Amino acid sequence: MFFAALVLSLQFPFQPSLAPDPALASAVADGGKLDFAAMSKSALAAYGLEKAKLSDLGFADVIRKRFFRVQLGAVTLHLPGKENENTDDAKDFLRCASALVKVQREWLRWTANDKGEGGARSGGAGGESPDKDIETVLKWVESWSPNEIQRLDIAKEADLAKALAPNAAQLEALKRTNDFFATGGPLGVRRAGQAPAPLVVMPNRKGFCELIALAGYLDSDLQQYFWLDNLDLWTEGKVDDFRIISLKFAETNGKQGDYSDQIRMDEKDKTAVEQYAAERGALAVLNQAFGDSFPDVMASGLAMNLVIGALGMDNTRSEGDLRGKSVPPIEIFVPGGASEGGTLPAPNLESKWREKKGTDYFIPVLKQNMKSGREKSRNPKKKNLCVLIRGDDNKGSHVVEAPFLGVAAKATKPPPQIFMGDYLEFFRSYKVGFMHWLANESMPQPEEARKRFARIMAASAKAGSADQFEAICAKELGKKSFSSAEVGEDTVEGAFLRWLAK
Numbered sequence: 001m002f003f004a005a006l007v008l009s010l011q012f013p014f015q016p017s018l019a020p021d022p023a024l025a026s027a028v029a030d031g032g033k034l035d036f037a038a039m040s041k042s043a044l045a046a047y048g049l050e051k052a053k054l055s056d057l058g059f060a061d062v063i064r065k066r067f068f069r070v071q072l073g074a075v076t077l078h079l080p081g082k083e084n085e086n087t088d089d090a091k092d093f094l095r096c097a098s099a100l101v102k103v104q105r106e107w108l109r110w111t112a113n114d115k116g117e118g119g120a121r122s123g124g125a126g127g128e129s130p131d132k133d134i135e136t137v138l139k140w141v142e143s144w145s146p147n148e149i150q151r152l153d154i155a156k157e158a159d160l161a162k163a164l165a166p167n168a169a170q171l172e173a174l175k176r177t178n179d180f181f182a183t184g185g186p187l188g189v190r191r192a193g194q195a196p197a198p199l200v201v202m203p204n205r206k207g208f209c210e211l212i213a214l215a216g217y218l219d220s221d222l223q224q225y226f227w228l229d230n231l232d233l234w235t236e237g238k239v240d241d242f243r244i245i246s247l248k249f250a251e252t253n254g255k256q257g258d259y260s261d262q263i264r265m266d267e268k269d270k271t272a273v274e275q276y277a278a279e280r281g282a283l284a285v286l287n288q289a290f291g292d293s294f295p296d297v298m299a300s301g302l303a304m305n306l307v308i309g310a311l312g313m314d315n316t317r318s319e320g321d322l323r324g325k326s327v328p329p330i331e332i333f334v335p336g337g338a339s340e341g342g343t344l345p346a347p348n349l350e351s352k353w354r355e356k357k358g359t360d361y362f363i364p365v366l367k368q369n370m371k372s373g374r375e376k377s378r379n380p381k382k383k384n385l386c387v388l389i390r391g392d393d394n395k396g397s398h399v400v401e402a403p404f405l406g407v408a409a410k411a412t413k414p415p416p417q418i419f420m421g422d423y424l425e426f427f428r429s430y431k432v433g434f435m436h437w438l439a440n441e442s443m444p445q446p447e448e449a450r451k452r453f454a455r456i457m458a459a460s461a462k463a464g465s466a467d468q469f470e471a472i473c474a475k476e477l478g479k480k481s482f483s484s485a486e487v488g489e490d491t492v493e494g495a496f497l498r499w500l501a502k
């Protein structure tokens with residue numbers, strides 16, 4: 001089933017840039033608009049497929065024929081066969097591979113029971129446990145060097161599990177890890193078609209934009225999703241099962257259609273590339289584990305928790321206040337949010353919600369703004385169930401009231417537009433805080449909370465529908481419902497908010 005995910009990049013002020021190369025100029029039509037057909041032809045030329053019969057060429061064929069690949073647990077990582085020669089790009093790919101394994105190691109930790117062993121964690125015949133195997137895989141991945149990546153030749157070998165020559169122990173650990181995730185993983189739940197999730201890493205803006213455009217060129221039905229004027233601002237796209245990410249931000253320099261201009265993600269945060277790859281990889285891991293059985297908003301909050309556990313922080317710009325000149329339709333549910341795009345003012349890059357970069361799971365900042373909300377609230381029934389948000393440029397403040405999660409939150413009234421940026425930042429923090437609480441603080445003893453969290457995850461994977469999550473969660477925690485208009489103590493969200501209010 002086709003699904004398109006659109007994510008805007010963080011925008012930066014104008015910086016001088018070099019003149020575009022002639023090939024790029026030919027892909028920009030008169031008036032500065034993108035020429036998607038020309039971009040697609042440029043992609044085909046870059047992959048040596050300009051003479052291919054298009055009727056016999058699908059998007060998956062391009063990835064299979066012209067991209068390196070390596071399966072690392074629940075995810076198959078892909079790299080363009082012609083974009084491995086630059087030293088910095090090779091280093092970025094290594095960062096992505098390492099982060100992807102680390103976030104899966106964290107997923108194993110989150111789903112372990114109180115004895116540190118998940119129900120599906122026994123090793124194969126004569127094999128190590130998945131926890132030990134993934135450590136071996138990580139050591140192998142971290143042994144790769146930029147020079148090795150640069151010397152790879154797509155014409156000789158596309159599979160990095162062969163080209164990078166793991167030793168016998170590493171190869172066996174890799175095979176067991178891959179088999180483990182393909183047969184139910186830490187949740188022990190097998191689904192039909194539970195193949196590894198493909199994650200395509202694009203080191204540069206030009207290659208990323210042209211690959212996305214190519215999807216529409218090869219299948220005209222997809223043009224309505226991908227041939228859009230703001231494609232040059234995206235950092236992620238999803239074509240069928242392929243999650244495609246750009247490792248560079250778009251540089252907004254006033255040149256409409258100049259889609260090759262870019263800026264490094266780690267210009268202001270040295271681990272930004274790892275954080276971004278880990279977060280998008282974590283979502284791929286969760287999708288491989290749950291399919292359609294887990295709510296998007298919960299997957300988003302859980303993925304960010306996994307990144308924080310694996311790397312110590314998550315300050316990515318894939319969620320929260322992402323505003324530039326326009327925004328795409330909202331994919332992840334935001335309570336009270338509109339489903340269509342719209343124009344918004346520039347973002348506040350120094351959001352108070354991000355001061356600690358998620359190192360504390362946003363719990364202190366949530367507590368502080370709940371306290372401020374209580375002081376400003378005029379509703380005595382929800383004094384402990386509200387949060388204070390601020391307007392753009394700190395112009396004014398506004399109190400928003402729970403519920404914020406689940407079906408009950410669909411009736412939540414959105415704040416005025418001037419407060420929407422801070423609202424999105426709050427909601428990002430709230431999701432992370434909630435999932436942290438669910439896994440660690442939802443019961444009097446952390447060990448019991450972890451045990452119940454693991455059961456919630458396994459039951460959700462078996463449910464076959466994301467609609468069942470709320471009932472599963474409420475039952476496991478002994479609550480009447482997941483949430484409600486009143487957000488009472490007998491609801492899961494109510495318990496979380498009262499824990500925050502302490």
